[in-house]
Amino acid sequence: MINHQWLHLFHKELRQEAYTQGYRREETEHVVRHVSNFNEKGFVIASTLNQSNAREVVRREVSYFQKLGQEFEWKVYSYDQPVNLVDILKEEGFFIGNTEALMMMKLMEDHPLLHSKSAIEVKEITAQKGIKDIISLEEPIWQEDHNELGERLWRDKQNYPESLYLCGIYDEDRLVSAAWMYLEDSSSFASLWGGSTLLEYRGRGYYHALLSARAKKAYEKGYSFLTVDASPMSRKILEKQGFHCLAYTYECNSPVMEDC
Numbered sequence: 001m002i003n004h005q006w007l008h009l010f011h012k013e014l015r016q017e018a019y020t021q022g023y024r025r026e027e028t029e030h031v032v033r034h035v036s037n038f039n040e041k042g043f044v045i046a047s048t049l050n051q052s053n054a055r056e057v058v059r060r061e062v063s064y065f066q067k068l069g070q071e072f073e074w075k076v077y078s079y080d081q082p083v084n085l086v087d088i089l090k091e092e093g094f095f096i097g098n099t100e101a102l103m104m105m106k107l108m109e110d111h112p113l114l115h116s117k118s119a120i121e122v123k124e125i126t127a128q129k130g131i132k133d134i135i136s137l138e139e140p141i142w143q144e145d146h147n148e149l150g151e152r153l154w155r156d157k158q159n160y161p162e163s164l165y166l167c168g169i170y171d172e173d174r175l176v177s178a179a180w181m182y183l184e185d186s187s188s189f190a191s192l193w194g195g196s197t198l199l200e201y202r203g204r205g206y207y208h209a210l211l212s213a214r215a216k217k218a219y220e221k222g223y224s225f226l227t228v229d230a231s232p233m234s235r236k237i238l239e240k241q242g243f244h245c246l247a248y249t250y251e252c253n254s255p256v257m258e259d260c
Contacts (some may be wrong), residue, residue: 007079007246010227013187015046015077021160021185022152030057035068038155040148042072051082057090063255071254077102078248079089086250093255100229100251107224113215113241120209125166125178128154133175134168134194141196153180165217169206177206178219181214183221190218192228207237 016032019025023034023042030053032046042065049057058074065072074094076086090096107114125131135150156164163185168178179194192214199208218226229249230238239245 003104003244003246004105006225006244010102010104010225010246011046011077014184014189014191018045018187021156021163024255029129031061033061033072035065035142036070038152039070040152042068042070044072044074047074047080047083047085049085051084054085054088055092055150058088062092065254066257069089069257070230071257073254074252078250078253086252087235089252095253095255097251097253098231100231100248100249101235101245102247103228103230103235103238104246105226105238105243106243107215107219107226109219111215111242114211116208116212116218118205118209118212119168120205122167122169122209122213123182125168126157126161130166130168130175131157134166134178137168137175137178137198138194138196141198156182165214167210167213169201169209171201176201177210179210179216183218183223188224189227190214190221190223190225192226195234207234208241211238211241227251 135146138146167178177197
């Protein structure tokens with residue numbers, strides 16, 4: 001299977017047909033949207049647009065989510081149409097955030113990540129305290145509030161324990177590096193998230209250890225692919241481990257809702 005076939009499978013399973021835990025999936029003629037059941041941020045994950053209808057559909061989605069009182073992200077991929085969709089969203093008041101690389105790797109039996117041995121102890125995180133440790137780790141690294149993430153991770157771990165795998169590396173009682181993975185339901189893909197390490201602990205192989213732990217878990221559970229939206233720094237590391245860049249993703253956040 002070559003890369004464009006991987007991308008086709010990804011688009012079908014994780015964009016067009018995906019159901020996300022904690023969200024209500026809605027499909028219209030032009031978009032697939034996911035509305036949060038917990039009044040968190042919703043998102044538009046896939047669209048079928050062209051130059052003549054894109055702006056109208058974008059405005060319709062903004063109006064729809066505003067009536068729900070819910071902010072949302074329009075996740076744009078570099079192969080989406082029309083080619084200037086990000087520009088249209090920006091002109092319609094969206095805040096354009098990070099650009100990341102859509103990375104993918106096929107899990108083969110002989111892949112080095114599945115046979116990696118390390119003296120670094122990676123612990124699975126299953127309790128609420130461990131998730132609170134993750135949030136305490138993430139916030140100083142990214143300099144932003146992660147309470148909503150913590151609530152979502154704990155809720156998902158309680159409601160769908162087999163679909164979420166969290167792991168971390170501790171220095172005594174202090175969590176210094178952590179990551180997690182969603183084992184996407186009814187799909188071939190396990191999606192990687194996190195992968196953060198405190199500055200003073202970087203360069204010790206922790207990122208690789210967490211990556212290997214998640215790859216082994218995904219393979220054990222029968223998943224064929226790992227996928228991740230990677231920053232430029234992470235992309236370099238992932239490429240060395242056999243990941244391929246298939247596209248780019250653009251985080252487009254809806255206009256701020258005005259108070260009534």
